[in-house]
Amino acid sequence: MTLHLDDITLAFPDGDQRLTALDHVSLTAEPGTLTAIVGPSGSGKSSLLAVAATLITPDSGRVVLDGRDLTGLSRAGTAAVRRGQVGIIFQSSNLLASLTALDQLLVVAHLAGDDLTAARARAAELLDAVGLAAQADKRPHQLSGGQRQRVTIARGLMNQPSLLLVDEPTSALDSQRGEAVLGLLRQLTTERGLTTVMVTHDTGHLEAADHVVRIVDGRTSELATR
Numbered sequence: 001m002t003l004h005l006d007d008i009t010l011a012f013p014d015g016d017q018r019l020t021a022l023d024h025v026s027l028t029a030e031p032g033t034l035t036a037i038v039g040p041s042g043s044g045k046s047s048l049l050a051v052a053a054t055l056i057t058p059d060s061g062r063v064v065l066d067g068r069d070l071t072g073l074s075r076a077g078t079a080a081v082r083r084g085q086v087g088i089i090f091q092s093s094n095l096l097a098s099l100t101a102l103d104q105l106l107v108v109a110h111l112a113g114d115d116l117t118a119a120r121a122r123a124a125e126l127l128d129a130v131g132l133a134a135q136a137d138k139r140p141h142q143l144s145g146g147q148r149q150r151v152t153i154a155r156g157l158m159n160q161p162s163l164l165l166v167d168e169p170t171s172a173l174d175s176q177r178g179e180a181v182l183g184l185l186r187q188l189t190t191e192r193g194l195t196t197v198m199v200t201h202d203t204g205h206l207e208a209a210d211h212v213v214r215i216v217d218g219r220t221s222e223l224a225t226r
């Protein structure tokens with residue numbers, strides 16, 4: 001599923017002025033590729049991800065997913081797109097403390113109203129794919145930082161998305177665990193033909209990406225393409 005951001009602008013209220021977060025940003029991401037978004041703090045990375053996720057409506061420009069313009073959709077319409085086609089992976093801190101790894105994934109299926117027998121099989125398969133088959137019954141405090149991040153990745157794949165949006169997947173990890181998580185995202189992107197867009201501070205791991213887009217003051221420039 002190809003993601004196309006076309007000439008996006010976004011400004012937030014800032015006192016009696018407006019602060020430009022995204023300034024005519026365009027970006028195309030293809031299935032099976034991993035695009036890394038890098039840039040200084042406050043440059044617009046999270047805003048870009050939120051617009052791509054249809055969580056924020058831009059002031060102008062279009063978000064197009066496989067030829068379908070999502071910009072004019074209602075709230076219910078964008079929620080349906082997110083449920084059906086978009087996986088969103090935030091930092092691992094938003095796991096639910098009282099739930100096992102397996103149940104973290106089943107919550108997604110439960111909220112979507114999915115058949116729980118099929119969901120259980122899919123959750124087990126995903127935990128296996130991220131190397132956590134043996135940790136399915138563990139709660140977050142019983143897992144390492146890297147393992148927790150793997151649970152969030154598996155959870156982000158529960159709705160079988162085509163577009164995967166990932167925010168700072170390695171920020172809470174040491175460099176070795178960060179590298180392993182990036183390797184996993186790279187592998188899942190290729191194997192499942194995902195269109196993956198990842199915001200990262202971590203410029204040490206950019207070789208895992210097909211495209212690196214730099215954003216400064218809301219404006220993008222492509223740094224490198226493999």
Ligand SMILES: Nc1ncnc2c1ncn2[C@@H]1O[C@H](COP(=O)(O)OP(=O)(O)OP(=O)(O)O)[C@@H](O)[C@H]1O
Nearest residue numbers: 012013019021039040041042043044045046047048
């Ligand atoms: N909800 C909001 N209301 C007002 N201003 C906002 C809001 N969200 C972001 N901003 C502003 O928009 C600009 C871009 O913010 P954004 O969070 O996209 O940057 P970022 O590159 O993700 O930063 P960081 O790396 O620190 O997370 C910043 O100046 C920020 O202060």
